Structures are given as C-alpha cells and as structure tokens.
Amino acid sequence: MTITLQLSLIFFCFFLFTSIQSHSTSLSGTAKITYLSPTILFANYDKMIADFKIYIYKTPKAISPTFTSSPESIFYSNLLNSEFVTQNADDAHLFFLPFAPDTSTRALARLVREIRQSFSYWNRSLGADHFFISRAGIDYGSDRNVLELKKNSVQISYFPTKSGNFVPHKDITLPPVVDSVIELPHARANKTASFLGYMKLNKDDQSTWSLIDEMMDDQDFLIESEPFDHKSNINTSKYCIFIYNSDMNWFVEAIASRCVPVIITDRPIQDLPLMDVLQWSEIAVVISTRGGVKGMKLLLSEISEEKYERMKESGVVASRNLVWNAVPERYDAFYMVMYQLWLRRHTIRYTRREFA
Known part of the structure; x- marks a missing residue:
C-alpha cells in the first residue's frame, strides 16, 4: 500500500468518525433516550x-x-x-x-x-x-x-x-x-393535573374488572365509560391507563398529548410498535394487576418528577414516528x-x- 493511499484511508476514516460524532452530538437529549440506537437509526434510515x-x-x-x-x-x-x-x-x-x-x-x-x-x-x-x-x-x-x-x-x-x-x-x-388530529410535533403541554390516571372504560375487560372497580372508587382516577370529552381528560391527567390487549386505539394520541401511558398486563409485552426503534421504558410504564390500585399508586409515586417530565417529552418525540399520514412523510409510521x-x-x- 502506497503512502498516498494510506494517508487517504486515514483521512477517510477520520472524516467518517467526525461525521458520526457530529451527528450524534447534534441529537437532542430527548432523542438520545427515546431511540434505542439513534446514531445508527438516522444513518441507516438514509441507506434504506x-x-x-x-x-x-x-x-x-x-x-x-x-x-x-x-x-x-x-x-x-x-x-x-x-x-x-x-x-x-x-x-x-x-x-x-x-x-x-x-x-x-x-x-x-x-x-x-x-x-x-x-x-x-x-x-x-x-x-x-x-x-x-x-x-x-x-x-x-x-x-x-x-x-x-x-x-x-x-x-x-x-x-x-x-x-x-x-x-x-x-x-x-x-x-x-389516530382518529382525531394530533398537534405534532409540538403537542400542548398538560394543564395542572386533576387526576393521577385517566382510563376509557371497555366493558370487555372482564379479566381486570376488580382492578377497574378499585380505580372507580378512588378519586385520584377518572374512569370514563362514555368518552365524550376524552381530549380534555387526557390533558388534565398525569397518566393514561390502558388494559393491554384491549382498546388501545388512542394510545398514540395520549403520548402525543404528553400523557404518560400506563399499560396494565400480567405478562411480558413483546409486540409494541417499533420495538426495534423506540426505547419504550422511557415512554411507558408497565404495571401488573397483582398489586391492585394500592400497588399501582405506589409504583407511580416512585417515578421522580424529573423522569416523568422526560417520559412526557420522549412520548412526543416517539409520536411523530407512530402517526400515519395520508402522504407518507420522513420518519412517520409508514417509513x-x-x-x-x-x-x-x-x-x-x-x-x-x-x-x-
């Protein structure tokens, strides 16, 4: 290998390294924790x-x-x-x-x-x-x-x-x-939370009725059987509660509106959308039914305000990747x-x- 070729190779490697470093540092802190491998994602996306x-x-x-x-x-x-x-x-x-x-x-x-x-x-x-x-x-x-x-x-x-x-x-x-229009990428910030958790009741959730009954008797939770004003309820609740394998159609709407999703399930969840891309532990909370409402409130109370704010912002970032557009846009659900x-x-x- 000639000296000229060696120098060219060294220069190319240095250029590639600095380009990757520059791209990595240009990512926001929220983006870095929202995605599993943000630097690889954005470089690989263009190649795709x-x-x-x-x-x-x-x-x-x-x-x-x-x-x-x-x-x-x-x-x-x-x-x-x-x-x-x-x-x-x-x-x-x-x-x-x-x-x-x-x-x-x-x-x-x-x-x-x-x-x-x-x-x-x-x-x-x-x-x-x-x-x-x-x-x-x-x-x-x-x-x-x-x-x-x-x-x-x-x-x-x-x-x-x-x-x-x-x-x-x-x-x-x-x-x-998403059935309704979501304000992306700058969704409205939550108002002062009136409720710890908000849930749209699905009468088919037979396996979790005892937990739902407990939440309905707790003033910290709003359980709505007829979602007449769910947008307002999303915006005035810290957490949006979902029974896994039930009605999760408003899941994207919740995270785009800075309502941190709480998914209730007694088994591991392995089919969340974009599992290869999003770091769901920074976006959603998964809770078992075994502890009842008391256990749920204890677990949620242990989430620091700093982490809670971080999860809200990560949800807004992730919602851009989960929305279907009539005409596909870069990094949306289709892509x-x-x-x-x-x-x-x-x-x-x-x-x-x-x-x-």
Missing part, C-alpha cells in the same frame, strides 16, 4: 431510502387483499405507491406475499405452494426473506407451507396481537390509526415500519442446488 427494494407477488383474485380503512390498508396502499417496489425480483431484498384477511389456512397453504413451485426465491431462505400482513396474526398449521410462513416469514399484524400469534424479534406490529423490515433483510439464503 436509497437502496431498499421489495418485490410483490401477484396473488389470485379470489384472495387478493381487500383491506378496509385500517393501518393495514394504509400501509398496503403506501407500499404499492412507494419507491421501494421493484419489478425485478432479482434486485429485491424482501418479498411481499399479499392475501386477504379472511384467507383460509387451506388457501394459504396452496398459495405458498404455488409460490414455491413458480419462483426460486422462497426455497433460498425457506421464506425468511418474505413478509405478509395479517391483522390478528396467523396460527401454526400442520401443512409445511403454512408452518414455514408462520415460523420464518415476517408477519405484520395489528397492535396488540393475540397471544401466541406473534413471534418476538421476527414479527412487526402496526401502530393504530418506520419499512425501516423495521429493512433491519430484517439479512437472512440465510441457501444455494439452489440443495433443492434440486
């Missing part, structure tokens, strides 16, 4: 925009997607009209297998079998570089094709996903669609779901002769 390619299979008309107004519909529509789609399957990093939400297990097995036989891509990775959308997630099946789809392919489902239908670190959930797919593009691809 420039390089990421997806091939979409054409599926039979009988099982073609017919999503209604939902996160799945918005994601699917945005993907079809995005710069990520390629007509050359050899250029693709990932392959999208679209099918209708009500597709039967038998039809699903037949679809995968046809893809396996008609294209060379499935067998290269046993479906690990493929993804699909299923609102509730699919169950394991005895058919080899459905089993490979479930175990290997990336499932995009709706948050929260039914227990057992979500595979952590492989699958992805879509953030809920961040795409980023999670981008992170999953590295899969083992077997040589073709093994399947000859």
